[in-house]
Amino acid sequence: xxxxxxxxxxxxxxxxxxxxxxxxxxxxxxxxxxxxxxxxxxxxxxxxxxxxxxxxxxxxxxxxxxxxxxxxxxxxxxxxxxxxxxxxxxxxxxxxxxxxxxxxxxxxxxxxxxx
Amino acid sequence: xxxxxxxxxxxxxxxxxxxxxxxxxxxxxxxxxxxxxxxxxxxxxxxxxxxxxxxxxxxxxxxxxxxxxxxxxxxxxxxxxxxxxxxxxxxxxxxxxxxxxxxxxxxxxxxxxxxxx
Numbered sequence: 575x576x577x578x579x580x581x582x583x584x585x586x587x588x589x590x591x592x593x594x595x596x597x598x599x600x601x602x603x604x605x606x607x608x609x610x611x612x613x614x615x616x617x618x619x620x621x622x623x624x625x626x627x628x629x630x631x632x633x634x635x636x637x638x639x640x641x642x643x644x645x646x647x648x649x650x651x652x653x654x655x656x657x658x659x660x661x662x663x664x665x666x667x668x669x670x671x672x673x674x675x676x677x678x679x680x681x682x683x684x685x686x687x688x689x
Numbered sequence: 690x691x692x693x694x695x696x697x698x699x700x701x702x703x704x705x706x707x708x709x710x711x712x713x714x715x716x717x718x719x720x721x722x723x724x725x726x727x728x729x730x731x732x733x734x735x736x737x738x739x740x741x742x743x744x745x746x747x748x749x750x751x752x753x754x755x756x757x758x759x760x761x762x763x764x765x766x767x768x769x770x771x772x773x774x775x776x777x778x779x780x781x782x783x784x785x786x787x788x789x790x791x792x793x794x795x796x797x798x799x800x801x802x803x804x805x806x
Binding site: 607611616617618619621665669671674675676677678679680682 | 721723732733793794795797799802
């Protein structure tokens with residue numbers, strides 16, 4: 575069965591600290607995609623990244639970076655030098671061919687960045 | 690590009706009434722749209738997959754007679770919550786898949802906050 579686990583329910587950091595949000599997934603499929611979304615208080619989902627199962631290269635986008643490790647079924651997200659505007663709920667999600675493109679979301683991690 | 694709108698953005702209705710929520714793809718055609726529900730402090734749960742011109746596919750535990758989905762065109766899907774009750778109060782989010790895009794790519798609408806009193 576497909577499953578996404580975000581063990582950290584809430585994280586609180588002080589501005590400028592680095593923070594890593596963990597994501598562990600389960601799937602039997604060899605072809606799948608992993609996603610990260612940000613949900614600010616407004617509720618609208620903001621797409622951050624999509625990564626397919628054949629591309630284990632880590633990615634960096636500004637202060638954001640992602641570490642994909644198939645060996646541990648993890649797709650962790652790091653924010654460097656966090657800012658107050660990073661405060662939001664972050665969701666990791668999985669989609670595989672067995673699901674026909676449907677997204678399975680993790681429970682979400684609420685990040686609070688304090689000034 | 691790839692903009693999805695939802696209308697209304699929020700709605701308050703009385704218990705027992707029905708509410709219709711629209712999901713539109715503004716600059717692309719979507720043969721498939723998804724409807725999610727999110728309760729406070731919880732994750733998004735897929736309710737149903739809406740396919741243009743055919744019946745929606747509902748996830749286990751979702752009452753198809755209560756949550757009516759119509760996908761009458763390539764740019765519009767509607768979700769009607771019939772005989773709404775306070776427990777239906779939630780944040781409803783739709784997403785759409787571009788007919789020319791990847792199976793794995795969805796564009797999300799801004800959500801509709803439903804409060805049933």
